[in-house]
Amino acid sequence: MSGVGGLADATPVTGAPAAAELEGVRIAFPGSRPKDAPFVAVEGANLRVADGEFLAIVGPTGCGKSTLLNAAAGLLVPAAGNVRIFGAPLAGLNRQAGYLFQAEALFPWKTVLDNVSIGLEIAGVSAAEAKARSQDWLKRVGLGAFGERYPHMLSGGQRKRVGLAQVLIRDPKILLMDEPFGPLDAQTRQIMGNLLLDLWSLDRKAVMFVTHDLDEAIALADRVVIMSAGPASRIIGEWRVNLERPRDIAEVRLTPEFHALHREIWGALREEVVKGYRQTEGAA
Amino acid sequence: MRLLSSRPVLFALQLLVAVAIIGIWHIGSTWKVPAGLISQKSFFLLDPFFFSTPVAVFERTWKDFATGVIWYHLGITLLETALAFAIGAAGGVVIGFWFARRRIVAAVFDPYVKMANALPRVVLAPIFALWLGLGIWSKVALGVSLVFFIVFFNVYQGVKEVSPTVLNNARMLGMSERQLLRHVYWPSALTWMFSSLHTSVGFALVGAVVGEYLGSAAGLGYRIHQAEGVFDVTGVFSGMLVLAVFVILIDAVVTVIENRLTVWRPTVPAGH
């Protein structure tokens, strides 16, 4: 396809192995009762994210986005298919990845500073150095004065920023983010999005960014993939986003290129979203 | 509402309740209803033989402290309480952790834990006295049998109910099994344990006092039992008064410790 966006090439022509690659992945959960058939959340999912690439994954609620990230993290083992990290089959947890979870994941009994420094401390960095570096990271996410607080004393957006610092301080090669700005209001999402892009542009990690917000996906990512409504969800479309960087989340949305791409992807996504809602209704 | 919930006002109101109760007690036990008013004979509303009088009780308590006899008994009860709590809590934490981390152990022992916990501990008191003698250890054992289960169930719950997301986050941050224990399971278990701190300390004291009451030669429970044996109601009330103040003091200490250890927990804004 021409212009800013379009269906991406099926196989990128780089020689280097992908940072993360999912191939024919199938993930099934046991039924609620032992005699129930297993629930296949994801079936035949193919996905690859190149080193330095910002990939956004969009799909209707309940389609299996978190499940897919968990597979890439090594928290879920696929029933079939392969997960490869920098070319090597993934066994156990993905040690190259940092994971920003959808739900609250900070340690409530640790101060903000300790929450950020813990990743370094358990890796054997001296307490003094870990603290100094954490303080530095807190400044970068705009929370320099909040180190002594406990998570419950922060707003939702502030907690997400602490989470970001907690993950990034370990300098993971792959960043898995599961609707990190999900519960935040529109303005805060924009601020967080710009913060994320700023941090990411420094060393361009591979990012798998899950969101249900197509605007956000296009504004942030190099590439957007969409998933079908579950069960047995898979990747059904893929668009490259050629908007120039550095971007400002709020401004990029006003460009005609953005609108064109949005219309195109939404056309494919809408049907799945409707399907997704209908399914949850039927199940309820 | 704001005015009523301020600290000095609240304290004054609390004091008022005490004054009212003691006042009623005092009048009822010292003022005779004159003959012919309600019945033929004059009588006390609260017969001092059964209820003593506040003045006598305070006098007796004062004398016990002034002569120093009570300190020894207080010390014994405090020692038994402290030992019962320490041993019971330590056992509860260790076993609670073990059960929570080893599902098979928990499954095997489940019915026995339930049986042991359902047993009224008073029936154990004579057995402990038989095994451990009439000294402090039989009382400590009774306290331990109460404290252990409270701490055990709370620690077990605390380890089990760690948020799976927090646990996954810890794993992804690179924690080993031992680091998980230290940075995730342990703090979570402690929270639950501290949430039951008042109850478990209270039960340690109950174990000590009931043990003393049922057979010993020292302690507050022993003092109360002694007084009851000779129908010395003033002595019984005096013993209960000392015990009540003692409980309040211990509870205040526990509150201070609790506030120290759980700073990270959200507090419900008080009153308004």
Ligand SMILES: Nc1ncnc2c1ncn2[C@@H]1O[C@H](COP(=O)(O)OP(=O)(O)OP(=O)(O)O)[C@@H](O)[C@H]1O
């Ligand atoms: N532990 C589990 N046991 C059984 N089914 C599960 C489990 N976890 C997820 N599922 C099911 O798998 C499907 C995908 O779940 P997942 O959490 O990946 O959705 P999602 O795309 O992240 O949704 P959302 O956008 O709402 O976060 C859902 O239908 C869900 O009900």
Ligand SMILES: [Mg+2]
């Ligand atoms: Mg999800």
